[in-house]
Amino acid sequence: MFKGSVHFNDPAGNSVKQYLAAHGAVFNATTSYDRTHYYATLGTQSLEGYVAIEADRMRNLWLHDADKQAEMTVVRNEFERGKNNPNNVLHEEVQAAAFMAYPYHHSVIGWKSDIEKVSVEQLRSFYDTFYWPNNATVSIVGDIEPAVALALVMKYYGGIPRSPHPIPEVVTEEPEQTGARRVTVNKPGQLGSVEIAYKVPSALQADLPALEVLGEVLSNGKNSRLYRTLVDEDLALEAGAGVESLRAAGIFVVTADLSPGAAHEKVEQIMLAQIEKIKSEGVSADEVNQVIHQYRAEQAYGRDGTDAVISDLNEWISAGDWTQYIRYPDSIARVTPADVQRVARQYLAVNQSTTGWYVPETSK
Numbered sequence: 001m002f003k004g005s006v007h008f009n010d011p012a013g014n015s016v017k018q019y020l021a022a023h024g025a026v027f028n029a030t031t032s033y034d035r036t037h038y039y040a041t042l043g044t045q046s047l048e049g050y051v052a053i054e055a056d057r058m059r060n061l062w063l064h065d066a067d068k069q070a071e072m073t074v075v076r077n078e079f080e081r082g083k084n085n086p087n088n089v090l091h092e093e094v095q096a097a098a099f100m101a102y103p104y105h106h107s108v109i110g111w112k113s114d115i116e117k118v119s120v121e122q123l124r125s126f127y128d129t130f131y132w133p134n135n136a137t138v139s140i141v142g143d144i145e146p147a148v149a150l151a152l153v154m155k156y157y158g159g160i161p162r163s164p165h166p167i168p169e170v171v172t173e174e175p176e177q178t179g180a181r182r183v184t185v186n187k188p189g190q191l192g193s194v195e196i197a198y199k200v201p202s203a204l205q206a207d208l209p210a211l212e213v214l215g216e217v218l219s220n221g222k223n224s225r226l227y228r229t230l231v232d233e234d235l236a237l238e239a240g241a242g243v244e245s246l247r248a249a250g251i252f253v254v255t256a257d258l259s260p261g262a263a264h265e266k267v268e269q270i271m272l273a274q275i276e277k278i279k280s281e282g283v284s285a286d287e288v289n290q291v292i293h294q295y296r297a298e299q300a301y302g303r304d305g306t307d308a309v310i311s312d313l314n315e316w317i318s319a320g321d322w323t324q325y326i327r328y329p330d331s332i333a334r335v336t337p338a339d340v341q342r343v344a345r346q347y348l349a350v351n352q353s354t355t356g357w358y359v360p361e362t363s364k
Helices: 016-022 044-059 065-083 086-098 112-117 120-130 146-157 208-219 225-231 264-281 285-302 306-319 324-333 337-347
Strands: 026-031 036-041 181-188 193-200 236-245 250-258 353-361
Touching: 016 044, 036 306, 044 146, 065 086, 065 112, 065 120, 086 181, 086 193, 086 250, 086 353, 193 264, 193 337, 208 225, 208 236, 208 250, 208 264, 208 285, 208 324, 208 337, 225 236, 225 250, 225 264, 250 264, 264 337, 264 353, 285 324, 285 337, 306 324
Parallel strands: 181 353
Antiparallel strands: 026 036, 193 250, 193 353, 236 250
């Protein structure tokens, strides 16, 4: 998408890279399970040129084999860097075991063989399937006049037709899990890790705020339950918990990076014991209130700047409802200790879990 389009390209001296670099912009693209996000942070005076370029590459992209070959090596290097990260490798294995039918079974970056062998024709087919205005959202954040910005969008996007076909939707449904699942990864490394994942509802479901607070109670700060029972006891270097919410479903993940000499089984037992303790005894009002106050502070800090705002906004667009960007902090603030205990009991069942161990191979 950065290699040129019919009206904006390197030979013409006006490609997206040339234009944005000349205007001092920060720009890139990111991919995730439910969306691809192209963005630029630039001066308001440069907005029209960028809107024109984005509109052109929505339907007039160049797709040349030489460009594909050059980008293939870049993506393959990114893939290989990910495979050198033990936590990333373990998480991919756990998620693949947790989701059997949903496309979330596959990692975002895909498989090395696909990266190396994908054809320009396959790229063109994907592009012609999904890159249409009725499958996209243009978000503009900053010191702008709304009427002027909307006029620019209409000027450059207004003539692009809707897709000639319905945008494909995922119709597959994840079957009910029938028991606990386990995976083990044996690869070179120094330290082990444990990850436990539980499937939870999609990002727009009403229980997500309580699950998010549950994750923070377990792992946010030195007074959190996992820190006190694992890190303070020299069993783990780090411990975390939280929701990874996606459009169709999500997972609640609990993780621990083991200290040297710590046993996987003991760390896993402590992680499970802390979850069971919340199920049986609940959490305190002080714990929940502390999480809510921290969340408000983090939100205020995280929304300082147009790039931070638009990134968060686009994730909610991807989930299916941009208004959650505004309403979700209030949903967090309404979470009660009873809500936290209820969602722990409802979703964090051992027979609905997927547990992974990263066990480093020792040199022979």
